[in-house]
Amino acid sequence: MRALRALAADELEGDPAGDRMVPGGAVVPRWGAVTTLLVLVDGIGFGRSGAPNPFDGAPVSVLAPLAGCEGPRGLEVARVDATLGHPGLPQSATGHACLYTGKDCVAVAGGHRTGFPVGALARFVVEQSIFAEARAGGLRAGFLNAFPAERARHIERVVRGEEPRPKHFYASASTLAAVARGGALLTLDDAFAGRAATYDITGELARAHGVVAPRRTAAAAARAVMAGAREHDLALFELFLTDKAGHAQDTTWARHEIGRTEAFLAALLAECDVERDLVVVTSDHGNLEDLSTRSHTRADVPVLAWGRGAGALVASLGPRPDLAVVGAAVLANARAKAAPARAPAP
Numbered sequence: 001m002r003a004l005r006a007l008a009a010d011e012l013e014g015d016p017a018g019d020r021m022v023p024g025g026a027v028v029p030r031w032g033a034v035t036t037l038l039v040l041v042d043g044i045g046f047g048r049s050g051a052p053n054p055f056d057g058a059p060v061s062v063l064a065p066l067a068g069c070e071g072p073r074g075l076e077v078a079r080v081d082a083t084l085g086h087p088g089l090p091q092s093a094t095g096h097a098c099l100y101t102g103k104d105c106v107a108v109a110g111g112h113r114t115g116f117p118v119g120a121l122a123r124f125v126v127e128q129s130i131f132a133e134a135r136a137g138g139l140r141a142g143f144l145n146a147f148p149a150e151r152a153r154h155i156e157r158v159v160r161g162e163e164p165r166p167k168h169f170y171a172s173a174s175t176l177a178a179v180a181r182g183g184a185l186l187t188l189d190d191a192f193a194g195r196a197a198t199y200d201i202t203g204e205l206a207r208a209h210g211v212v213a214p215r216r217t218a219a220a221a222a223r224a225v226m227a228g229a230r231e232h233d234l235a236l237f238e239l240f241l242t243d244k245a246g247h248a249q250d251t252t253w254a255r256h257e258i259g260r261t262e263a264f265l266a267a268l269l270a271e272c273d274v275e276r277d278l279v280v281v282t283s284d285h286g287n288l289e290d291l292s293t294r295s296h297t298r299a300d301v302p303v304l305a306w307g308r309g310a311g312a313l314v315a316s317l318g319p320r321p322d323l324a325v326v327g328a329a330v331l332a333n334a335r336a337k338a339a340p341a342r343a344p345a346p
Contacts, residue, residue, distance in 0.1 A: 043243030045286025095284030
C-alpha cells in the first residue's frame with residue numbers, strides 16, 4: 001500500500017487483485033510482488049580509521065560499516081573488489097558498467113575508464129545491461145532518477161538511433177542501461193507524482209541550477225523512490241555527490257554528503273517492507289573514505305543489503321566478489337523473486 005500513498009484514490013483504475021495503472025501509464029505490480037532496488041552511492045569504500053576518513057566519527061547507522069562499526073540489526077554486509085583484478089585505479093565509466101551488466105567491463109574497455117562510457121563500452125552497456133536482460137525476461141525494470149523531460153526524450157532518441165548522435169553526446173552507464181531494450185527515463189513529472197527523485201535527494205541543488213524540481217526531505221525522497229521501485233521488479237537509484245565531495249578533499253562537504261546520504265538510506269530502509277522488498281546499496285569505487293588524495297582508491301566497496309533475501313544475496317556473492325558479480329547477483333535475485341509472485345493462481 002505504501003507505493004500508492006501519494007496518489008489520490010480517484011486517480012487509480014483497475015482490478016485490485018491484479019496489476020493497477022497509475023497516472024502516466026506506469027504499472028504497479030500486483031499485491032505480493034517482490035521489488036529489488038539497487039542504490040548506487042558513487043565513490044564510497046572501506047577506509048582506515050582516522051582523520052582522512054570522514055566516515056570515522058560521523059553519526060551514521062546504515063553507513064556505519066564504512067566507519068568500522070556494525071550497522072543496524074538485519075543489515076547484511078559484504079566487501080567487494082572494485083578493481084576486478086586489473087591494474088590501476090578503478091573509474092566510474094567501467095565501474096558502473098560492471099555493475100549494470102554483470103560483466104567484466106574493464107576487460108571490454110581494455111582498462112579502467114573515467115567519466116561516461118563511449119564507443120564499444122557504451123554499446124556493450126546498452127546490449128548487455130541487467131535491465132535489458134530483465135525486460136527480455138518479462139520483468140519491469142526502471143531507473144528512478146528524474147530528468148528534465150526534454151533531456152530525457154533526447155537521450156532516448158539518440159540511444160535508440162532515432163536521431164543522430166551529437167559530437168559531444170555523453171550519457172552515464174545508468175542512463176544507457178535504463179533506456180536499453182525499450183526502457184524509458186523518468187522525468188520531473190514523475191518526481192512531483194511521488195515515484196522518482198532528483199540526484200541530490202532533496203531537490204535543493206537541482207533548483208539552484210534552474211531545474212523545476214520538488215523540494216523534499218530525505219525521508220520524503222526515500223518514500224518516492226520506494227514507491228517508484230514498487231512499480232518495477234528491478235529498479236535503480238543513483239547518487240553521485242559523494243564522489244564529488246571526495247575529489248574536492250573537503251571534510252565539511254564530505255560530512256554533509258555523508259549526512260544527506262545516511263538520512264536518505266535510513267529512511268529508505270525504514271520504508272522497506274522486509275517481507276516483500278530487497279534494497280541493495282553499493283558503490284563503483286573508493287574515494288570519499290580517503291580525503292588525503294583527490295583520486296579514486298583501490299579500496300573495497302560495500303554491499304549493504306536489507307530486506308527479503310538479503311542474507312541469501314550476500315551469501316551468493318562468494319568469498320571475494322567483484323562489481324560484476326554483484327550486478328549478476330542483483331539480476332538473478334530479481335528474476336528469482338519475481339517469478340513466484342507472477343505465477344498464475346491455481
